[in-house]
Amino acid sequence: MNRRKLLTLATLAAVVAVSAFSPAYAQEPLKVGFVYVGPVGDAGWTYAHDQGRLEMEKNLGAKVKTTFVESVPEGADSERVIRKLAADGNKLIFTTSFGYMNPTEKVAKAFPNVVFQHATGFKTAKNLGNYETRIYEGAYLLGIIAGKMTKTKTLGVVASFPIPEVIRNINAFTMGAQSQNPGIKTKVIWVNSWYDPAKERQAAETLIAQGADVLNQNTDSPATLQAAQEKGVYAFGWDSDMSKFAPKAHLTAATNNWGGYYTETAKAVMAGTWKPGEVHGGLKEDMVRMSPLNSAVPADAAKAFEEKKKAIAAGTFHPFQGPVKDQSGAVKVAAGSVMPMKDLLSLNYYVQGVEGSIPK
Incomplete structure (x- = not known):
């Protein structure tokens, strides 16, 4: 270093x-x-x-x-x-x-x-x-690739617990995708565990059956990636590079x-x-890193990914800069503003495009 x-x-x-x-x-x-x-x-x-x-x-x-x-x-x-x-x-x-x-x-x-x-x-x-x-910075970048590569305009997230940290990542992933493809929707399945490969796999398979063709996760095992590869769709690693478990499906990882x-x-x-x-x-401090891109990632997606990665690291772009709207369409962050850290740390709502409701 x-x-x-x-x-x-x-x-x-x-x-x-x-x-x-x-x-x-x-x-x-x-x-x-x-x-x-x-x-x-x-x-x-x-x-x-x-x-x-x-x-x-x-x-x-x-x-x-x-x-x-x-x-x-x-x-x-x-x-x-x-x-x-x-x-x-x-x-x-x-x-x-x-x-x-x-x-x-x-x-x-x-x-x-x-x-x-x-x-x-x-x-x-x-x-x-x-x-x-x-790591929501990384989630936003994953969303950029997902938005470029989805054919169904439906993304899936295998989520652990409904705490602000995880909700931030779901929202950032969705907004990153919407920056490239405004019609994107994200489906979420909560497994109520940080590490349960069987539940993670089942959730991934359900999301794929519901039309999701690019998956993300906020769980600890590579089961989501392995299910994606078996079903012929794409997914991302999370917290560490998981490419060795599903090299065809693994597009990159936020680590x-x-x-x-x-x-x-x-x-x-x-x-x-x-x-x-x-x-x-985050990216600026080298505490968040992105793993290498899969060769399956198209050139335009890779370019958009790299440009936004540099902008986030430089502080010229923030994943939660306005306008940010919740599911109802209410403006939560106005254009020209950035969500304060205190609000990020207590985030308890989905942004537009995320389907369903947050478990209580």
């Missing part, structure tokens, strides 16, 4: 201000714990986090000692795991799923000298920060790149300069 990227990530990790966490780890490794919602496997959300952990180990060597616990259910079980990691001497703990937010906050109060970082939530405290990627952020956060804790805050890193 080049110096400019590292400096940007250092800023994101808020390492510039001295805090109450003193550099007490100079003579021994910083113990860092990770809590994962799914199995590490070789694709998806948890895999991407674990790749970030391994990159941090490579970057910092003997200065850190890491451990992880995988497939931890959200809820009471996660509190038990988080508490044990803190009790075992881990001084920096990353909890990597939305449902870990309240348990992380609770354990953080009990261990004030441990730094906790929670992924995709919104709570902070003296020793608790939160972080996530702006999370956590290694630089994890490295800089650990360095800040060791230096005593960590402070709580909110991190939202």
Whole structure:
């Protein structure tokens, strides 16, 4: 990673201000714990986090000692795991799923000298920060390709849980597609799981049967892609490059790149300069990356994709810039304006073109 990227990530990790966490780890490794919602496997959300952990180990060597616990259910079980990691001497703990937010906050109060970082939530405290990627930028780019390549004008999304993070991605995907093909509609099936290959496959097959010929997902396994390839339609990887599982169907993937952020956060804790805050890193900060395009992507789609990718990274375009309308046609973001981050973080409606309703 080049110096400019590292400096940007250092800023994101808020390492510039001295805090109450003193550099007490100079003579021994910083113990860092990770809590994962799914199995590490070789694709998806948890895999991407674990790749970030391994990159941090490579970057910092003997200065850190890491451990992880995988497939931890959200809820009471996660509190038990988080508490044990803190009790075992881990001084920096990353909890990597939305449902870990309240348990992380609770354990953080009990261990004030441990730094906790929670992924995709919104709570902070003296020793608790939160972080996530702006992967909706990647979802918008996937939509551009989908809008160019669909023949049925029907897209499908296999969705996990109806939380703002996932709703953002569905909406961004739809608006990206509509930027190329205004008649696009998106069908959504919720599987109420981050990782359930059988449910994901069933949902994908149902969407295809309903006419969707390009699929996206906000789930953790490659089952959606594999179903797409078997049925002769296209799909996208999510959180990591999944092309090896369905090379004919996989058009590209929106991926999370956590290694630089994890490295800089650990360095800040060791230096005593960590402070709580909110991190939202995207294409500009190299925390979101797009995997290589399949050769099946037409030249005009690839061109539109690359142009918008550069514009998002440069800050000259935002996926949620107005006009943005909800399903009823009501204007939620006026032309010339951009949806504020606070509204993005609490997004609870579908944009025009997304069918159905959000589960309660």
